[in-house]
Amino acid sequence: MMPHLFDHLDSVQRFLSLPPLGLISDIDGTISRTAPTPAQAQVSPVCQHHLALLAKRLKLVALVSGRPVVQMRQMLESEAIVYIGNHGFERWAGGQVEPHGDVRRYRALIDAALEDLRPLLAIEGILFDNKGATATIHYRLVQDREAAKEQILAALAKSPAAKGLLVSRGKMAIELRPPVAVSKGSATLDLIRDYDLRRAIYLGDDLTDVEAFRAIHSGEAPNFKGLAIGVIDEEAAPEVEAEADFTLNGVDQVEQFLGWLAEAVGSA
Structure with a gap:
């Protein structure tokens, strides 16, 4: 520990x-x-x-x-x-x-990937957050979170646009980012x-x-x-x-530490 x-x-x-x-x-x-x-x-x-x-x-x-x-x-x-x-x-x-500098040319790809995933919005609690340079698909409010995560990942695997992006996992969320360093x-x-x-x-x-x-x-x-x-x-x-x-x-505890x-x- x-x-x-x-x-x-x-x-x-x-x-x-x-x-x-x-x-x-x-x-x-x-x-x-x-x-x-x-x-x-x-x-x-x-x-x-x-x-x-x-x-x-x-x-x-x-x-x-x-x-x-x-x-x-x-x-x-x-x-x-x-x-x-x-x-x-x-x-x-x-x-x-x-x-x-690399952001602008990927914005259309992020838009297209979210469009490919639009059917997922039928799942109650799924939220799309298109931030321009990146995007996040949130599933915190979904009743069956694990099933929702697998559905999101499966949809991304089928999305032609998402294949050109970096897909990563966060807290109850899936992130889409340009594939640059x-x-x-x-x-x-x-x-x-x-x-x-x-x-x-x-x-x-x-x-x-x-x-x-x-x-x-x-x-x-x-x-x-x-x-x-x-x-x-x-x-x-x-x-x-x-x-x-x-x-x-x-x-x-972050509050306490910042005070210290x-x-x-x-x-x-």
């Missing part, structure tokens, strides 16, 4: 001793409690408060999410935070959305380089966050060391705990 973070705060304190420091976090399931639909999710006010303090005390506070950056900004409304959306395919820069992992490495960080903490709860865990441990960023914190709940994939350095149990971190760097 992976060590629990609160049992190793002395180690984290030592980790923080070499600035510049950065904090990078997922949103859903990490600083926002899981909701029935994406539209109902809200960032914890406690997390918002601590992130605002940390943005003043660290070189970087960034959020990396599967959501579009416009949604991310609406959820937090902070100009001091860096927003990376659509699994790395969008970034908020200069007051506007800055898409990755962009991910939460590559976005995290870009942030580390752009802000010349020597230390960074990454918080995440889903399989797409495992890409970032692996990236901060890859050694690709020189003179850098990262700390991966897996946020665990009953829906977390085993890989999240296996690839993390330490774990926290749900958003409640704000004090730790504030007194440094």
Whole structure:
């Protein structure tokens, strides 16, 4: 079992001793409690408060999410935070959305794949979320989730358009992305380089966050060391705990940790 973070705060304190420091976090399931639909999710006010303090005390506070950056900004409304959306395919820069160069040519393919899957909408509880650069098919509200997941995967296997996309699994969801080397992992490495960080903490709860865990441990960023914190709940994939350095149990403990971190760097 992976060590629990609160049992190793002395180690984290030592980790923080070499600035510049950065904090990078997922949103859903990490600083926002899981909701029935994406539209109902809200960032914890406690997390918002601590992130605002940390943005003043660290070189970087960034959020990396599967959501579009416009949604991310609406959820937090902070100009001091860096927003990376659509699994790395969008970034908020200069007051506007800055898409990755490969995004535009795949939008039609994502539209076509969702059109191929349209018959699935007859299943009560299936939701399509077309985010332009990526898309998500949610089945959290379906009565038989396992059967719904298999139906979605079977439909994708038959879709000509989906064959040109990357299909991955998340929490009660299937993700469609352009098949290019962009991910939460590559976005995290870009942030580390752009802000010349020597230390960074990454918080995440889903399989797409495992890409970032692996990236901060890859050694690709020189003179850098990262700390991966897996946020665990009953829906977390085993890989999240296996690839993390330490774990926290749900958003409640993320709130506590961010409060501790704000004090730790504030007194440094």
